[in-house]
Amino acid sequence: MNRDVYFENLKALAREKRAHHAVRTHSFGLREVRKIYKDEGVRIDPWPLPPKIKAMYMCADGDFSVAVQRKLPDEPKLFALVHELKHHYLDQEAIENGVVLCGDYNQNELIEKGAEVFAAEFIYPESEFYELVQSQNVVRWEAETIVHLKRRISAKVSYTFIRKRLKRLGLIVRGEYDHLRFQKLEEQMFGLPFWKTRTRRRATG
Ligand SMILES: [Zn+2]
Numbered sequence: 001m002n003r004d005v006y007f008e009n010l011k012a013l014a015r016e017k018r019a020h021h022a023v024r025t026h027s028f029g030l031r032e033v034r035k036i037y038k039d040e041g042v043r044i045d046p047w048p049l050p051p052k053i054k055a056m057y058m059c060a061d062g063d064f065s066v067a068v069q070r071k072l073p074d075e076p077k078l079f080a081l082v083h084e085l086k087h088h089y090l091d092q093e094a095i096e097n098g099v100v101l102c103g104d105y106n107q108n109e110l111i112e113k114g115a116e117v118f119a120a121e122f123i124y125p126e127s128e129f130y131e132l133v134q135s136q137n138v139v140r141w142e143a144e145t146i147v148h149l150k151r152r153i154s155a156k157v158s159y160t161f162i163r164k165r166l167k168r169l170g171l172i173v174r175g176e177y178d179h180l181r182f183q184k185l186e187e188q189m190f191g192l193p194f195w196k197t198r199t200r201r202r203a204t205g
Pocket of ligand 1: 083084087100101102103111112115
């Protein structure tokens, strides 16, 4: 199958599963994904993983489970958990020994790229993103503009997610802002988020 067709099929599957689980973009988070796991009969195991593994999917004799890197922040953790759902839905036949290990080191393999495409569409459908982007009437996407966009997005996604989407839509060029620390920029523009100021105060005494 042609790669583009494969990816389009995965996006369609993501939208179908979203509808099935009544997912709403603004209220979809870790609690909601855990409920989907429960409904799908997939356990989330607390096993520690080596640093280069983000998450792992296992299936054997009708027993399904996922382990995810515990120290991941909420947004990448949510993304990883939805990524693993794609392996559960589609890759059981293809994976050897009933285990698939996922991380940056193998992100370019088709089965992995497919899981990334699935997760992105599931968490924040491209059409919803595009609609928001269009409504901003932005001519040139500067770093600050991207920060403003992020603050209007109700989906739980990271700056990396947004940067990749803007690149896909051809609104920024490849490599642009790859090394920009958006979180830091956002703090400069808007101040520290409440939870960080609390942590700092506690840390300093
Ligand atoms: Zn994977």
